[in-house]
Amino acid sequence: MKELIQDNIYAILINEYSELLLDYVLFSFSNDEYCGQKSHKKAVIEAISVFNTRRRVGNHLNHSYFYIDENKMCCMKYNIEDFFYDNDTWGNSNFSYMTYWRAFSEPPYNIPYSKGDFRKINSLLFPIQFRNDLEIYCWNDEFSNYFDDGKDWWGTALWSVYDKWTKRFVIVGASLSD
Numbered sequence: 001m002k003e004l005i006q007d008n009i010y011a012i013l014i015n016e017y018s019e020l021l022l023d024y025v026l027f028s029f030s031n032d033e034y035c036g037q038k039s040h041k042k043a044v045i046e047a048i049s050v051f052n053t054r055r056r057v058g059n060h061l062n063h064s065y066f067y068i069d070e071n072k073m074c075c076m077k078y079n080i081e082d083f084f085y086d087n088d089t090w091g092n093s094n095f096s097y098m099t100y101w102r103a104f105s106e107p108p109y110n111i112p113y114s115k116g117d118f119r120k121i122n123s124l125l126f127p128i129q130f131r132n133d134l135e136i137y138c139w140n141d142e143f144s145n146y147f148d149d150g151k152d153w154w155g156t157a158l159w160s161v162y163d164k165w166t167k168r169f170v171i172v173g174a175s176l177s178d
Helices: 008-015 037-053 080-084 100-105 115-125 128-133 145-152
Strands: 023-028 075-078 134-139 155-163 168-176
Touching: 008 023, 008 115, 023 037, 037 075, 037 134, 037 155, 037 168, 075 080, 080 100, 080 128, 080 134, 100 115, 100 155, 100 168, 128 134, 145 155, 145 168
Parallel strands: none
Antiparallel strands: 023 168, 075 134, 134 155, 155 168
């Protein structure tokens, strides 16, 4: 597994979406190595390690060191349609948990991004023609102190997405406080 730090998507996220408060990590991961949920777990552990190397994570500069307790890690398979659901009226949706759209569009601070930006980022990260082949897991928030800020107020989420066609993992994390 290798972080794709030279990927153009990182440049776009950094340059065009510098106020976005979600944490994204991209990894290459060949089909030969892929072992379903075990590979997702490995990617999540690696992503938390990457967060430790970043100056800004979420809405914090100079954050504390993030640890992981692998024994507390658990996940559930996540529906592709639910992941890309982008209803901008949260109160009218049927979701009682943090969705990717809500994490993107309703952080505790105003961001200048729209549904069009959400769709643009996702078309770059997850090309539409391959979306039916994505494998997505949603992770609990008990295995790392990465989630502490979000538990305090706004909410938490972490998804691992494997695209077998691009042979890439995308980890999306959200944990913000006021």
